């Protein structure tokens with residue numbers, strides 16, 4: 001019997017387990033899959049707090065249906081009936097400009113009329129097809145966007161999208177690692193606008209479609225799902241998927257089992273994990289999947305494999321606070337929450353990244369007569385804001401909601417959720433670092449990494465990477481591949 005130990009029961013670990021179990025069953029192979037999770041529940045950052053008719057997402061609220069991996073997972077779980085598409089109103093997205101919420105234009109005529117960019121900013125953006133392709137080995141998103149679209153479009157289009165997805169700093173995030181399709185489109189078509197036209201077969205509807213091409217693929221995480229595809233979640237919140245996976249993964253799931261040691265032994269690996277009783281239990285394994293954050297993996301590898309550990313520890317994270325507020329619908333100004341929510345560009349100098357109008361996107365997130373908003377605070381540029389005391393955080397969010405949305409009512413409910421190491425930052429140099437990590441792993445057969453710290457931060461990316469990792473585990477165990485992969 002092959003023994004596989006997965007460290008971490010977040011989405012990546014759960015999907016890896018499900019894929020491995022499914023493949024083993026299909027090939028009539030006996031495997032024992034053990035998931036060791038340090039917390040008292042599975043799901044990692046995927047967690048929905050259900051209280052009094054509210055569904056408050058502590059982290060992610062969904063994925064884009066324009067991407068295939070999460071949908072494929074739901075199909076393979078035979079759980080498509082649990083999917084929940086965003087309400088049509090969520091098409092309306094807003095960006096803060098000069099202290100006002102401006103609707104993100106979706107068509108060329110709307111773009112021309114929109115106050116989101118000045119006349120000069122629009123002309124510079126429309127010059128994009130004539131800007132030569134870049135040659136940098138690894139360029140920041142900010143530099144790439146300014147070079148192709150101009151500084152104003154960088155500030156009011158790209159910056160808010162990037163902070164919406166990564167809570168990140170575009171001047172540090174690597175375009176190749178964080179938004180690879182942007183780099184590919186420039187290489188292939190010489191221009192994003194030409195690329196969007198070629199891919200869509202015409203210029204009509206270009207603005208929205210280009211935005212989709214530019215922001216929708218390879219992203220989808222964070223507080224903005226981007227305009228491409230429909231934001232899709234699960235009835236009852238993202239915890240619904242966690243529960244289905246935990247039930248169907250066919251793994252021994254150990255909770256309150258923080259892994260504290262990892263040792264290479266003659267027969268493979270030995271994983272030491274705490275138990276609820278305070279002891280350490282050792283799990284021998286033929287293959288180990290580290291589905292925990294890179295810094296946790298670094299800690300486990302520190303003494304035996306210091307150079308690999310250093311590379312993993314060097315992957316930075318943005319801290320983020322999620323401030324959920326609920327209001328009585330009757331207390332809100334007319335049309336105040338008609339849409340997806342808004343994002344705040346850094347140049348607006350406001351202490352929040354944006355606000356998602358959760359119960360407008362998914363009406364089941366609040367009971368009748370109530371609305372639920374979730375504000376994001378902090379991120380790579382302002383970790384000090386995410387660290388403010390609860391009362392200050394709530395006061396800041398209420399002030400911004402009052403100024404930008406006109407909501408001055410007292411919230412009926414407030415929750416503050418903090419993620420000290422919330423979103424991995426694929427900064428310039430990330431791809432080179434992944435190359436060095438892969439080279440180290442090639443010398444450690446039976447050890448695999450699988451987490452959103454590496455090759456995609458979104459739920460859909462996790463589904464893809466976990467499927468790929470399970471394929472690598474099976475290859476290591478000598479289990480023949482069958483059509484459709486793991």
Ligand SMILES: Cc1cc2nc3c(=O)[nH]c(=O)nc-3n(C[C@H](O)[C@H](O)[C@H](O)COP(=O)(O)OP(=O)(O)OC[C@H]3O[C@@H](n4cnc5c(N)ncnc54)[C@H](O)[C@@H]3O)c2cc1C
Pocket residue numbers: 007008009010011012013036037038039042043044045046058059060061062063220221222223224257258259260291292293296320322419422423450451452453457458459460462
């Ligand atoms: C505020 C916020 C909003 C987000 N919004 C979206 C969104 O709308 N859409 C989207 O696609 N993505 C979003 N994301 C990203 C999404 O949450 C991640 O892609 C996904 O949850 C990562 O799953 P994971 O399993 O890779 O990692 P994690 O969720 O980090 O899971 C890792 C697991 O490993 C466990 N662990 C750590 N150390 C150990 C150890 N030593 N021993 C045992 N277990 C250990 C942890 O407890 C955890 O359960 C958001 C993230 C945040 C923080």
